[in-house]
Amino acid sequence: MIWGPGSVTDTELGRAAQEGTHLLGFNEPDLPEQANMSVEQALDLWPRLESTGLRLGAPAVAAGGDVPGGWLDRFMKGAAERGLRVDFIPLHWYGGDFGPGAAEQLRTYLQAVHDRYDKPVWLTEYGLIDFSQSRPATRTRTDRPRLSRRRPGCWTAWTSWSATRGSRCPRRRAPPVCTTGRRRTPPAGSTGSPADGR
Template sequence: MVRDWWESRRITLIRERVPAVTPSQRNRRAFEAVAVGLCAASLVGLAGYAYFDSDSPEAEVSAEAPPSVRAGQESSPAQQPKQAATQTAAPSAADTTVAPYSAMDVPEPVAKTAAATPAQSAETKAGKSCFKGVATWAVANSAKSMKKSTACWFYTWGADRAGVKAPKGVEFVPMIHRAATIGDVAKAKKAKSKYLLGFNEPDLGAQANMPVEQALDLWPRLVSTGKTLGSPAVATNGATAGGWLDRFMKGAKSRGMPVHFVTLHWYGADFRAQPAATQLRDYLRAVHKRYNKPIWLTEFALTDFTQGAPRYPSPKQQAAFLKAATKMLAKEKYIKRYAWFAMPTTQSQTGLFRPDGTATPAGTAFSTRPTYK
């Protein structure tokens, strides 16, 4: 395909750049020499393009996709609890059948230019990259709260903003939540962000609830967007050999499919700030050691799910953990972004801002943390 394109391009160049000649006007050998020279120049240009565009991208909603609300918290029909006594059935194979993956599914690379696109300029400032974010759903005063938070990015567990209003310049990152929302890839592709997050907690029945093979079969649909892809975000056991994420990452590699960075969730049951931050750090390091990929921590907070109904720390304890954890995250070079769960206090006892836009103790602490890294 590339050779045919360059053959047609060579003919076009000859027609555009070489005047029509006849043997009586100019020696035929001279004409042939010009044509050969132009062809050689075209081939040199192709080689240069391939060299400078060969690097893979660096890893720095649909309204129906439910926000990630933990078990025991108040939930609406659009916000299902993460952990339930019964598991929801996964969509049938007939609903999610896709063509086998091939290299032709990957969009051709776009030539790099010096000028930054709006999405690129929004994620950097003074040579640093966007770092601090929030997970959120539509609530009153969302733009006011997000501005106070000083977050530079957010997501909604879906492919569009789902009614969330944000200040100008705050980046929205889309997600394909589960198999049933795979049709949202077209919507996700239109998002300005160059990133796309994979399935939400496929290892939990109340969330994406997907077998590894199903996730692998659907992954080419995400690849087709041309975006920098974050792995499915497992709820637990991200560093465990033979766990859901481990099997997915090995499967993607064996099929030649890209996963540019790993996304993770973490909730701590130890309400002491520094020990909890250390436990989180150790988990992140173990995941990074196993996959050697950049990491986005897209949900985290202190919540104890080990005793049935969730147990929460005091507001002061939550704020202390947030400070300790974000300080640690800033030091871990492989951590590229994080998002606190969650920005609103509605349906989340770990929230940062109340419906009137006022901050909780955790929200006050969050607002002072560095936005860029």
């Protein structure tokens, strides 16, 4: 992942090109406490990401990937107008509804984003979290939506459970990638490749 504008360096882009086949765009550019980028800034830097030759994931917005006129929508329209390439859409989703409808809310969101942009979707962060609580142990629920048994749609290429610092990443029926801070590492025994679903 190229986290933010400060990560768009020859060193970081060179490392990405040598070590991977896919490159995730900016992390939550719509949030001041994350990458904090304007759509124009992201579009201006995008050709540098394209220069790696890697398959490119759009910037992963914190929320509202399906909203007309939202950050992702403006980015995707700007990319099309400039002839820039976006190969897939990484998404983040954090639900606060711990009821039985949470998995359906997530599925509906993924479907809406896929329908809007007609691109494969990577669910790179998700969890059931009540952000009004101050302690990670009370914020994070480990009974995540049951997505590991079946993929939400044939257009969903990759999913990743995201845990807050201080909570444990589930290993039983673990998703392909577990998140700790900004670095993503595949579980033991996994290739971490979205192509093979492991």
